Each structure stands twice: as structure tokens, then as C-alpha cells.
Amino acid sequence: MVSGGAAPPSFDPSHNDTAVITRLIRGLHSEETREQSLDLLCKNRQTCDKLAILLWNSFGTTKILLEVITSAYRPLLSDSLKERAVTQVCNAIALLQSLASHPDTKMPFIRATLPVYLYPFLNTMSSERNYECLRLTSLGVIGSLAKVDDPEVIEYLLSTQIFPSCLRCMDFGRTLSKTVATFIIYRILLNEEGLKYCFTLAERYLSVSQCLAKLVERLGEEDEENLLRLLRNVIGCYLRLSENQRTRPQLSSYIPWKLMDYKYVNILQGDPESLGNLRQLICNLKIRQSSTTRSTGESPGPFIR
Numbered sequence: 001m002v003s004g005g006a007a008p009p010s011f012d013p014s015h016n017d018t019a020v021i022t023r024l025i026r027g028l029h030s031e032e033t034r035e036q037s038l039d040l041l042c043k044n045r046q047t048c049d050k051l052a053i054l055l056w057n058s059f060g061t062t063k064i065l066l067e068v069i070t071s072a073y074r075p076l077l078s079d080s081l082k083e084r085a086v087t088q089v090c091n092a093i094a095l096l097q098s099l100a101s102h103p104d105t106k107m108p109f110i111r112a113t114l115p116v117y118l119y120p121f122l123n124t125m126s127s128e129r130n131y132e133c134l135r136l137t138s139l140g141v142i143g144s145l146a147k148v149d150d151p152e153v154i155e156y157l158l159s160t161q162i163f164p165s166c167l168r169c170m171d172f173g174r175t176l177s178k179t180v181a182t183f184i185i186y187r188i189l190l191n192e193e194g195l196k197y198c199f200t201l202a203e204r205y206l207s208v209s210q211c212l213a214k215l216v217e218r219l220g221e222e223d224e225e226n227l228l229r230l231l232r233n234v235i236g237c238y239l240r241l242s243e244n245q246r247t248r249p250q251l252s253s254y255i256p257w258k259l260m261d262y263k264y265v266n267i268l269q270g271d272p273e274s275l276g277n278l279r280q281l282i283c284n285l286k287i288r289q290s291s292t293t294r295s296t297g298e299s300p301g302p303f304i305r
Contacts, residue, residue: 021048025058028065035088038068042091045098052102055095062099062114068092069117072134076120081130093118093137100144110156115142122165125172132174139169139180146187154191163188163197163204167211175223175230178215182233189240199244209254212237216256228267232274234259239277242284252285 027037045051055061072089075081096114099105109115118138124131142162145153157163162184169181185208188194199205212234223230238259241251258264260282268275 018050018054021051021054022058025054025061028061034064034068038088038091038095042094045094051095052098052105056099056105056108062112065092065095066114066117069096073120076124076131076134081134083130086130086133090133090137093121093134093141097137097141097144100141101147106145106148106150107152110145110153115145115156115162116160118142119161119165122162122169125168127172127174132177135169135173136177136180139166139173139177139184142166142184143180143187146184149187149191151191151193154188154194157184157188158194158197164207167207170211170215175226179226179230179233182212182215182230182237186233186236186240189237195240195243198241199247205241205247208237209241209251213254213256216259219258227264228271228274231259231264231268232271235268235274235277235281239281239284242281248285255281255285 021041024037024041027033028041041048041051055065069089069092072081072085075085096109096118099109099114118141121131121134121138122142124135126132142157146157166181166184169177170185173181189198197204198208215230216234219227219230238251238255242248260278265275265278268278
């Protein structure tokens, strides 16, 4: 038993009690209290502004989180993941996201190369629920890193396999995973080094443009809830790719006409910035108004004129 007793059943996050948080972190060090401590810390991570600092500075805690995460590797390969174990692993990954999000722990987190422990979950090709939970939670960590425009973060991500891993998630994940993975690609492309990385190899550029096109073509009713966010990220990616004049003709042939259907344009009416990006994309690629009728048979909307 950990000194000080087992983790308490609950605590009031409004108090932001450092002593209680510290006790929960100590609870991670005992197998008897680890599951409950993980659950409580994860549920209250958004309200505990000191959590990332306390986790990072607590001796051996990061090692324990990594042990929980890596415990899923073998079941992942043998297709024997249990829901209870997946919940614990996702909770541990969510605590890593706290480290990835906090300005004081973000760079130490990257310099310790901790994100590589999540890549096995990003490279799976099953959309089954347990795999999706692990994939989505892992993408949340990378998304937190990519959210801030930091050249060192982008340099680190480009030095790893995160780019092809995100493309794989866009292909095999469910809607939320696709949305977060596309957001990460978009954030990388917004950086000049990230854009240069994409165009360094023709195969890499083609992989991105084809993956985006395939994602749009597969849009269906199950995507409705997150459709605006997904479209925003897809259009942002296309717009950045269209800034390379040399490859614009090829890109124009890859963009699916479905993206310019009235259905999706109407959804974008609630997001003026994304609608403006779509206008700019059409302008960059010099897509003719008559082309937009291919998928719907209707005349193009006024936003194209």
C-alpha cells in the first residue's frame, strides 16, 4: 500500500488542492490504487492547472505511465485487447496529453521523445472500438503538440513517422480520428518547413493529395456530427498545397468535386473563414464554374462567382 493510503474516491477540482492531486499521483505507484488514480486524474485533468508540472516532477511517474501504455503492445498485435485494459491505457495517454499541452512541460516532453510510445496505436488498421479509442487518444497528444506554431515541435514531428501515421489514420480511422489526423497534417503544412517536407518527394505529395481526396469521397451520414471540423481541416490542407504553383495542375485533378457540393457549401456557411478558404482554393486552381456541376447536376453557388 502506498504511504498515505489509497487514492480517495473523489475530490473537488474547484479547490485545485495540490495535496489531493499529489496523493492521486502517488496512487499511480501502487497496483492496488493505480486504476482508480488514473481514472480520477484523467477525469479532472482539465481543471487541475498544476497537474502537468506535478506529473513531470514526480519521481518515476512518467515511467509508470509508459509501463501502462506499453502493456497494450502485445495484446495489440495478438488482437486480444480487453476493454478494461484499454480504458487504463487511454487514461495514461490522456495524462501524457496534459504534459504535451502545458507550456512548461511541452518541450521536455518532446526532447524525451515520449510521443514515439504512441505510434504503435496510430499504425493499426482496424476501426474496431478498442483500436479506435487508442488511436483517437494518441492523436489527441500529437494534436496538442501541433496546435501551437513552434518550429521545434514541427521539426520533431517531421523527424518521426507522424506524417505517414496520420495519413494512415485518415484512411482507417473513424470520423473523429480522421478529423484530428487531418488537423495535425494541416498544422504541419502551415509551417514552411512542413510544406517543404511535403513537396520534397513526389510520392509524399501524391500520398497527401490522394488521401485527402479519398477521405472526401467517403464522406457519409456517419460523419455529420464532426463534418464542419473535418471540412475545415481538409480545405486548409488543400489550400496550402495549392500555394505551390508547379503542382497546381496536378492538384486540380485530385480534388473531388464532391467537396463543392451544395450540401457541404451550406455547412460551411457557419464558418466564414473556411468558406473563404474554399473560395481562395477555387481561385488558386482556376476551377471553372461548369466543373462544379459534375457531382450534383446543379449550377454552382454564388460563393464561386
